[in-house]
Amino acid sequence: MQRRSGMKIMGQLIGLVCPLLPIMLAAVVLGVAGYLCAVFLVILASDGLIQGGLTEPGKLAGILIIMAVLRGVLHYGEQYCNHFIAFKLLAIIRNKVFSALRRLCPAKLESRDKGNLVSMLTSDIELLEVFYAHTISPIVIAVVTSTIMVLFIGRYSIAAGLLALVGYVTVGAVLPLLFGARGGETGMKFRNQFGELNSFILDSLRGLDETIQYGTGEKRMKEMTERSEELGQIQKKLNRFEASQKSVTNLMILLFSFAMLFFMLYLYMNGSVGFEALVVGTASMMSSFGPVVALANLSNNLNQTLACGERVLSLLEENPQTEEVSGMEDIEFRGASVKDIDFTYEEEQILKKYSVELPKGKIIGIHGASGSGKSTLLKLLMRFWDRQAGNISISGKDICQLNTSNLRKMESYVTQETYLFHDSIKNNIAVGRPGASDKEIMEAAKKASVHEFIRELPEGYETQVGELGDTLSGGERQRIGIARAFLHDAPFLLLDEPTSNLDSLNEGIILKSLNEVCKAKTVVLVSHRKSTMNIADTVYEMGDRK
Numbered sequence: 400m401q402r403r404s405g406m407k408i409m410g411q412l413i414g415l416v417c418p419l420l421p422i423m424l425a426a427v428v429l430g431v432a433g434y435l436c437a438v439f440l441v442i443l444a445s446d447g448l449i450q451g452g453l454t455e456p457g458k459l460a461g462i463l464i465i466m467a468v469l470r471g472v473l474h475y476g477e478q479y480c481n482h483f484i485a486f487k488l489l490a491i492i493r494n495k496v497f498s499a500l501r502r503l504c505p506a507k508l509e510s511r512d513k514g515n516l517v518s519m520l521t522s523d524i525e526l527l528e529v530f531y532a533h534t535i536s537p538i539v540i541a542v543v544t545s546t547i548m549v550l551f552i553g554r555y556s557i558a559a560g561l562l563a564l565v566g567y568v569t570v571g572a573v574l575p576l577l578f579g580a581r582g583g584e585t586g587m588k589f590r591n592q593f594g595e596l597n598s599f600i601l602d603s604l605r606g607l608d609e610t611i612q613y614g615t616g617e618k619r620m621k622e623m624t625e626r627s628e629e630l631g632q633i634q635k636k637l638n639r640f641e642a643s644q645k646s647v648t649n650l651m652i653l654l655f656s657f658a659m660l661f662f663m664l665y666l667y668m669n670g671s672v673g674f675e676a677l678v679v680g681t682a683s684m685m686s687s688f689g690p691v692v693a694l695a696n697l698s699n700n701l702n703q704t705l706a707c708g709e710r711v712l713s714l715l716e717e718n719p720q721t722e723e724v725s726g727m728e729d730i731e732f733r734g735a736s737v738k739d740i741d742f743t744y745e746e747e748q749i750l751k752k753y754s755v756e757l758p759k760g761k762i763i764g765i766h767g768a769s770g771s772g773k774s775t776l777l778k779l780l781m782r783f784w785d786r787q788a789g790n791i792s793i794s795g796k797d798i799c800q801l802n803t804s805n806l807r808k809m810e811s812y813v814t815q816e817t818y819l820f821h822d823s824i825k826n827n828i829a830v831g832r833p834g835a836s837d838k839e840i841m842e843a844a845k846k847a848s849v850h851e852f853i854r855e856l857p858e859g860y861e862t863q864v865g866e867l868g869d870t871l872s873g874g875e876r877q878r879i880g881i882a883r884a885f886l887h888d889a890p891f892l893l894l895d896e897p898t899s900n901l902d903s904l905n906e907g908i909i910l911k912s913l914n915e916v917c918k919a920k921t922v923v924l925v926s927h928r929k930s931t932m933n934i935a936d937t938v939y940e941m942g943d944r945k
């Protein structure tokens with residue numbers, strides 16, 4: 400994927416704000432007004448002191464108090480608008496990302512960067528909040544406020560106005576860019592290391608059994624300590640860096656303020672400006688760095704935010720392995736056929752000129768060595784991936800021309816690893832056909848030889864799978880998966896090792912059910928077990944690739 404420039408990422412991210420532009424505008428107006436209140440609070444106070452303030456102290460104090468309060472209210476309004484936009488946009492982006500995932504999956508979830516995907520779904524999107532709430536409007540506010548201030552000071556003397564301009568640009572743009580270029584790398588390193596440490600801890604927790612069994616606890620502990628220390632070092636470096644950036648920024652502000660003071664003093668001595676210009680001009684300069692300092696603080700996070708933006712935008716633009724099809728005429732299942740297909744995931748060719756006939760009403764066994772491509776064949780039949788050459792057809796029609804919803808309704812797929820949702824057993828079976836009645840669910844469970852087991856659970860079908868957690872055995876999960884497929888009741892059943900975790904008694908019951916239901920169905924049965932293969936009408940061997 401082509402890496403895009405920071406500007407382009409910002410442009411695209413801002414593009415998403417379009418519908419919320421009026422609120423963004425409100426945030427900018429409120430922000431500018433708020434900062435101007437703060438600046439003019441100082442200016443009016445100093446001006447008041449030298450002019451009528453001392454004769455009318457009550458009036459001046461009143462105005463100052465009102466401005467101070469207004470400053471707070473306006474700042475609140477600005478923050479409110481910004482966060483409204485940010486959280487609204489996060490919701491919009493999450494929706495977009497999830498619909499992108501729906502397009503890209505399941506192939507996307509199988510890819511090797513699953514860990515990255517999870518971190519993107521959680522922390523990357525969250526970090527974009529910084530961009531929307533604390534990046535866009537501060538930049539606009541800083542530009543607008545600084546321009547107003549340059550004009551305001553420039554009223555007394557153009558040269559003084561230019562001096563202010565140079566001051567703002569230095570503090571708000573030059574310094575952040577200089578520091579950003581150096582600090583960004585450390586920031587990225589910190590984030591990456593932090594992510595890696597998280598994965599390492601998660602990995603260690605998951606592999607706790609193995610760690611204990613093989614006595615590798617100490618080694619892992621040592622590695623964990625090393626990683627934490629390394630992270631601590633980077634954090635220290637980052638802190639030092641931020642501190643030095645802050646002090647340089649403050650030093651610059653001081654320098655420019657003094658420069659203005661001396662310059663104004665020089666003009667005053669010259670007689671080119673009055674006493675008021677000397678006081679007000681200097682006070683304006685001193686008190687108006689707020690918005691550009693806000694920009695300076697941004698630069699530390701900007702690189703990280705842009706990296707997150709880049710990852711999110713790339714996902715939104717990624718092309719799926721298989722395009723959804725709709726708008727075609729729905730068809731009935733009358734058998735399937737796989738002809739001379741070639742298939743490669745990345746580099747290694749998995750299937751080469753592979754053919755298999757799947758006539759209606761038959762059980763077709765697929766047998767072959769581990770890694771020979773049996774599960775891959777089923778995924779191709781499900782059209783999770785598309786073959787590169789050859790033809791896969793259902794009822795004589797190319798599966799790439801079938802409505803995706805039509806295809807999904809025709810097929811029931813039991814994967815090698817059944818995934819159970821954090822829900823009741825009943826609902827987990829009902830995944831096969833949402834809205835199925837209790838009776839139908841029990842019927843499916845009986846056929847899958849899991850009904851008795853469920854009935855004996857403390858809360859029967861209402862037992863939460865989450866509560867059982869890993870306490871469900873592999874075979875029990877597998878049977879729940881098969882019950883799902885029976886409930887789905889599709890004419891084309893794809894079973895990937897449906898009996899691998901079962902004892903011969905349960906296997907027998909399931910095979911009997913399969914034999915019964917299969918009079919009207921077509922079954923592709925992938926299995927290593929001879930006893931399971933016995934019920935197949937035809938058995939195809941899948942060659943070893945090595």
Ligand SMILES: Nc1ncnc2c1ncn2[C@@H]1O[C@H](COP(=O)(O)OP(=O)(O)OP(=O)(O)O)[C@@H](O)[C@H]1O
Nearest residue numbers: 509510744745749768769770771772773774775776
């Ligand atoms: N998403 C993927 N990306 C890249 N390679 C993959 C992917 N899925 C599977 N493979 C590779 O393709 C080959 C065939 O895998 P497949 O799962 O089809 O084998 P199988 O015949 O079902 O094996 P088993 O009997 O062990 O289940 C394997 O070498 C595997 O490493």
Ligand SMILES: [Mg+2]
Nearest residue numbers: 773774815895
């Ligand atoms: Mg397999």
